[in-house]
Amino acid sequence: EVQLVQSGAEVKKPGESLKISCKGSGYSFTSYWIGWVRQMPGKGLEWMGIIYPGDSDTRYSPSFQGQVTISADKSISTAYLQWSSLKASDTAMYYCARSGVGESFDYWGQGTLVTVSS
Amino acid sequence: QSALTQPASVSGSPGQSITISCTGTSSDVGSYNLVSWYQQHPGKAPKLMIYEGSKRPSGVSNRFSGSKSGNTASLTISGLQAEDEADYYCCSYAGSSTYVVFGGGTKLTVL
Numbered sequence: 385e386v387q388l389v390q391s392g393a394e395v396k397k398p399g400e401s402l403k404i405s406c407k408g409s410g411y412s413f414t415s416y417w418i419g420w421v422r423q424m425p426g427k428g429l430e431w432m433g434i435i436y437p438g439d440s441d442t443r444y445s446p447s448f449q450g451q452v453t454i455s456a457d458k459s460i461s462t463a464y465l466q467w468s469s470l471k472a473s474d475t476a477m478y479y480c481a482r483s484g485v486g487e488s489f490d491y492w493g494q495g496t497l498v499t500v501s502s
Numbered sequence: 503q504s505a506l507t508q509p510a511s512v513s514g515s516p517g518q519s520i521t522i523s524c525t526g527t528s529s530d531v532g533s534y535n536l537v538s539w540y541q542q543h544p545g546k547a548p549k550l551m552i553y554e555g556s557k558r559p560s561g562v563s564n565r566f567s568g569s570k571s572g573n574t575a576s577l578t579i580s581g582l583q584a585e586d587e588a589d590y591y592c593c594s595y596a597g598s599s600t601y602v603v604f605g606g607g608t609k610l611t612v613l
């Protein structure tokens with residue numbers, strides 16, 4: 385069974401750093417792109433970026449380029465999304481999702497809620 | 503890259519059919535037959551309902567169907583059921599540099 389399991393909710397202060405994770409299982413982790421999607425409170429889905437764990441090829445949405453870093457450790461089948469200096473506006477639910485057939489996101493993690501507040 | 507345009511809300515009665523539109527440009531929806539649709543219930547992760555414009559993943563009801571004409575894709579739900587009440591998002595591939603773009607989402611209310 386394909387599963388993406390994300391790390392737990394985080395509460396951080398502005399200016400702090402953060403790295404959240406997404407562990408894949410039940411499939412060849414290195415053979416599928418993994419994307420990250422932001423959902424701010426009460427808002428829609430926004431594609432942030434995507435990584436191919438096989439060779440760490442990474443693409444970013446122009447809206448998120450330079451704001452976050454996406455990485456992966458294929459030895460432990462885990463993708464990461466990290467911030468070096470959080471802002472209150474980073475408060476959101478973050479989902480990882482596997483990119484399958486036709487560039488669709490066929491499997492999703494349960495989401496990681498990030499709250500940034502002083 | 504601008505988001506794809508969806509109506510903010512649609513509604514229908516049980517048993518009826520509804521269609522949600524998703525309008526893009528010649529750089530995304532119009533150029534590729536790679537539109538996907540997602541259903542999201544409150545507090546839940548999105549679920550893939552349609553991929554490659556009109557294909558259903560295993561386990562998705564055949565009441566859900568997708569189509570495309572020009573720069574506009576559509577999701578049709580027939581035989582509306584109470585459980586269909588959710589937010590729906592379209593998504594289109596937009597080339598190797600942009601990768602994908604989502605629509606703003608449509609709230610479906612089953613009256």
